[in-house]
Amino acid sequence: MSVSGDRAELATLVTSLRRHLQRQQRVGIRFIAQGEAPPKDSLSDIDENLLSGTESDLFSDSSETYQAKTLEELRAVIGDCQRCKLGSGRTHIVFGVGNPKAKLMFIGEGPGRDEDLQGEPFVGRAGQLLTDIITKGMGLRREDVYIANVVKCRPPENRNPEPDEVASCEPFLKKQIDLVRPEIIIALGKFAVQALLQSKVPITKLRGNWHSYHGIKLMPTFHPAYLLRNPGDKKLVWEDIKKVIKEINGENA
Numbered sequence: 001m002s003v004s005g006d007r008a009e010l011a012t013l014v015t016s017l018r019r020h021l022q023r024q025q026r027v028g029i030r031f032i033a034q035g036e037a038p039p040k041d042s043l044s045d046i047d048e049n050l051l052s053g054t055e056s057d058l059f060s061d062s063s064e065t066y067q068a069k070t071l072e073e074l075r076a077v078i079g080d081c082q083r084c085k086l087g088s089g090r091t092h093i094v095f096g097v098g099n100p101k102a103k104l105m106f107i108g109e110g111p112g113r114d115e116d117l118q119g120e121p122f123v124g125r126a127g128q129l130l131t132d133i134i135t136k137g138m139g140l141r142r143e144d145v146y147i148a149n150v151v152k153c154r155p156p157e158n159r160n161p162e163p164d165e166v167a168s169c170e171p172f173l174k175k176q177i178d179l180v181r182p183e184i185i186i187a188l189g190k191f192a193v194q195a196l197l198q199s200k201v202p203i204t205k206l207r208g209n210w211h212s213y214h215g216i217k218l219m220p221t222f223h224p225a226y227l228l229r230n231p232g233d234k235k236l237v238w239e240d241i242k243k244v245i246k247e248i249n250g251e252n253a
């Protein structure tokens with residue numbers, strides 16, 4: 001086989017291994033048994049490393065992602081991404097928008113039709129509702145916060161993102177969070193919560209309570225698109241948002 005053939009085969013193997021390990025990790029398996037179990041203290045080190053990027057030592061195809069020092073560099077690494085099957089159907093990659101040093105970060109599920117066409121997250125009807133939450137509810141400007149999604153390309157017909165798509169795009173989101181380093185994350189909807197907390201607990205049980213994503217306070221709440229279909233639950237989201245406002249204002253201390 002030629003050198004380029006070897007490289008292509010190696011790249012395929014590395015990608016398969018990375019996805020396999022990501023799947024293992026998503027179901028809570030952190031180690032591959034080899035001799036003695038790791039010392040208990042190293043568990044927290046592994047968690048830290050997930051965010052800070054030592055996976056790059058193992059996964060050469062992800063190394064550029066983990067080495068990106070700015071959001072612009074990260075966007076350049078993503079390039080014209082075709083790492084999952086969502087790449088072929090999109091109009092624009094919807095990377096993220098807002099203050100790169102925001103204290104508050106909103107994370108949704110994935111782009112819809114309007115977002116796909118405009119290349120910006122949360123610009124359709126659900127986006128207008130999120131903007132109202134930010135501006136009218138929280139008294140902030142949209143440009144004060146940072147907004148991103150779990151997957152950066154629109155799933156066809158707005159279907160739910162599939163596990164392999166989430167796994168492929170997740171490193172970009174993790175790096176975005178690492179670069180923005182918000183104090184608080186508001187996870188919008190089931191997929192964002194599941195991706196960030198690695199939990200299968202229904203969002204109805206998780207919302208309204210503080211959780212931790214690598215030391216960052218995380219508040220799960222309903223997705224604005226869900227609220228458009230279930231306006232009666234807006235009051236629940238408002239309760240969640242009031243808790244975040246209190247935290248921002250230091251009233252929970």
Ligand code: SF4
Pocket residue numbers: 078081082083084085086087088093151152153165168169
């Ligand atoms: S969803 Fe993410 S991983 Fe998939 S093609 Fe788009 S940018 Fe790449």
